[in-house]
Amino acid sequence: MLEFHDIHVHYQKVAALKGVSISVPAGGIVTIVGANGAGKSTTLRCISGLVRPSKGEIRFNGERIDQLPPEKIVARGIAHVPEGRRIFPDLTVEENLRIGAFLRTDTDGIERDLENIFERFPRLRERRTQWARSMSGGEQQMVAIGRAMMSGPKLLLLDEPSMGLSPVMVQEMARIISDISAAGVPVILVEQNAGLALKLASYAYVLEIGSIALEGAAAELRSNDHVRRAYLGG
Incomplete structure (x- = not known):
């Protein structure tokens, strides 16, 4: 579905990504793990058109998208939930x-999807008229994911959805992500x-200092010695 091939990204003279290649199938969850500053968020921003690669190609369903503006990428079916949620607090x-x-212009489809969001997130139905700024961190993350799902995505990009959440909300977020994938929307x-x-x-990439250090089935990487020492605490 998505081919992210030999991507290089520079912020002025600093190389953020150095020849990164990632392949995302038409189903399931692909994860990118790594330390702060490894280039994880830059990878997602590159896919959604917020950052331009200095080299390489990004293809989505066979079509090259790395030179398109963000709104055209959204229109093709890629939705991005950024780090920090970035909801509109005064709406x-x-x-x-x-x-x-x-x-979107399909009015009936929009109303149907809104109802689906409220079924998936009952708390949002209860608080549909509440100012977004008054919501808890976990509830705001639900709003951010729901907003992305309202675009009718064919691919969902999630950047640090568990950041700043309580352990209970982290588990709730995990359930939500699994449900989205099970409903047929691939997730990065x-x-x-x-x-x-x-x-x-199901599949994972380990990004270190702008390069892919390891990749493979997620279950296999969980038992990899380097991954266990560097990212799993043992």
Whole structure:
């Protein structure tokens, strides 16, 4: 579904990605794990058009997208939930969700998807008229994911969805991500919580200082000595 081939990204003279190649199939969860500054968020920002590669190609369903603006990438079916959620604090929960469908014109489909979001996230239905800024961190993450799902994505990019959440909410977020994948939406999951990410994903990439250090089935990487020492605490 997505081919991220030999991608290089520079911030001025600093190389953030150095020849990274990632392949994402049409189903399941692919995770990218690594330390702070490894290039995980840059990878997602590159896919969604927020950062331009200095070299390489990104193809989505066979079409090259690395020169497209972000709104055209969204229109092709890639939705990005950024690190830190980035919801609109002075809009209501429902207004935030409806913004996710801004590029859509299928009114009936939008209403149907909004109802689906409320079924998946009952708390958002209860708080649909509440200001987003008054929500808890976990609830705001639900709003951010729901907003992305309102675009009708064919691929969902999640950047650190468990960051700053309580242990209970981390488990809830894991359930939500699994449910989205099971419903047929492939997910690229960037997580500093490597234990969580490797349990959720079927395939994993380990990114270190802008390069792929390891890749393979997530279950196999969980038992890899380097991964266990560097990311799993033992």
